[in-house]
Amino acid sequence: MQTMYSKLIKKGEIMRRFPLVVCSILLLSLVVSGLWATRATKTQLAEQYLEVTNPSNATGLDMRQMSQGATTIVTGQCIGTRSTWVGRTLYTIATVQVSETIKGDPQTTVNVAIPGGIDLNRNIPLEMKYPGAPLMQRGEESFLFLIPATAMPGSYSVMGYAQGKLSIVANQDGEKMVTPNSARVPMNNANGVVRGNAPMTRLSVFKDRVKAYLQ
Numbered sequence: 125m126q127t128m129y130s131k132l133i134k135k136g137e138i139m140r141r142f143p144l145v146v147c148s149i150l151l152l153s154l155v156v157s158g159l160w161a162t163r164a165t166k167t168q169l170a171e172q173y174l175e176v177t178n179p180s181n182a183t184g185l186d187m188r189q190m191s192q193g194a195t196t197i198v199t200g201q202c203i204g205t206r207s208t209w210v211g212r213t214l215y216t217i218a219t220v221q222v223s224e225t226i227k228g229d230p231q232t233t234v235n236v237a238i239p240g241g242i243d244l245n246r247n248i249p250l251e252m253k254y255p256g257a258p259l260m261q262r263g264e265e266s267f268l269f270l271i272p273a274t275a276m277p278g279s280y281s282v283m284g285y286a287q288g289k290l291s292i293v294a295n296q297d298g299e300k301m302v303t304p305n306s307a308r309v310p311m312n313n314a315n316g317v318v319r320g321n322a323p324m325t326r327l328s329v330f331k332d333r334v335k336a337y338l339q
Contacts (some may be wrong), residue, residue: 185284191337194269194283196228199292199327201265203233207241210275214252216241217279218260220268226334228270236260236280237273258282258289258305265292267302267330292327300327 191197200220207216218236225231239254260266269288270280282288290302301324 185287187333188337190269190283190288191227191334194227194271194288196231196234196270196280197226197268197334198228198231198234198270199223199226199265199267199331200234202260202262204262205260207243209243213239213275214241214243214250215239215276216260217276220260220266223265224331226331227338234268234270234280235276235278236268236270236282237276238282256285258286260289266290267292267327290330293324295324301325302327302330 185193198220200222202218203221204219205216207214209215216238218238220234220236222231222234238260239257240252242249242251267290268280269283271283273279273281286305290304293301293303295301303324
């Protein structure tokens with residue numbers, strides 16, 4: 125009898141505590157939901173960016189103009205990027221380890237200043253984009269037509285905006301190919317504003333053609 129009574133008392137205690145457990149679970153759920161909502165809001169804010177409109181479309185340049193107009197032509201791999209402000213313009217500085225110098229003084233590395241980037245040193249990171257500007261990522265291999273960067277002495281700018289930066293990729297046979305990144309960039313030419321195209325050319329053939337224009 126005493127045992128049964130004890131069980132009833134324990135059961136009563138459990139029933140009295142049950143609402144407290146439910147309330148605790150609900151409170152914990154609300155806290156977790158609030159944290160996720162705050163995190164989602166911060167993520168959304170972090171993804172906001174400032175898109176700067178180009179004052180004019182890039183002028184379409186042919187390979188001869190690119191080859192003869194560039195002060196430095198190199199192939200190489202991007203080994204790192206960083207963002208920096210010059211006045212009110214945010215730049216991405218891409219450090220490229222040079223594989224081959226086709227034009228200009230031989231260098232081990234070159235710094236390429238690209239308009240746009242991400243400033244992570246703010247409470248809410250700011251991303252600034254320039255439509256048509258070239259993009260460079262760590263580990264990417266590129267063929268670059270470069271000119272001195274007036275805003276950053278000692279660095280280079282990509283000639284002709286995205287036209288002067290071409291990606292070097294391997295095809296199915298492992299052969300290195302060159303492909304331009306300006307397929308969606310508006311270009312001005314004699315026929316008006318047109319879109320660039322993105323054919324693929326063997327790297328060896330592309331280099332020989334550039335060198336021929338330099339003779």
